[in-house]
Amino acid sequence: YDSALAQSYQKQFANVEGAAAGKNLGLMSPAAFVDATKAGKEMVALDIRTEAEMALFGLTLPHSLNIPANELFLPENLAKLPTDKPVVVFCKSGARATALGTALRHAGFDNVKILKGGFKGLAAYLGPKEAN
């Protein structure tokens, strides 16, 4: 294996322990995302689902980007990601966002957060109380 890369990951994950483990992985709960959005905090939501999924439903937030996971690391797409405000990565259930968000963080995008549970988690959190 690539020992330099492994060392770099060891450094990245060295603080993933105890109560701060999730935070140090860049995970953001649906509650924290909703609160930050309502508080008007400047954030960019990045939807990395496939185009077919995005066609069904997607983000209508003012600052959102749609870049499918399989194209995210193309230089022209990385160039679209702001580095001066949080970028919250979205997918359906959180798996892709965790993988791709972790990769972005490892590549130096320290401002990247991962929406825990994806759209599903957000919908479950908002639930009927918001619909009423």
Ligand SMILES: O=S(=O)([O-])[S-]
């Ligand atoms: O990757 S996923 O959690 O959206 S199915």
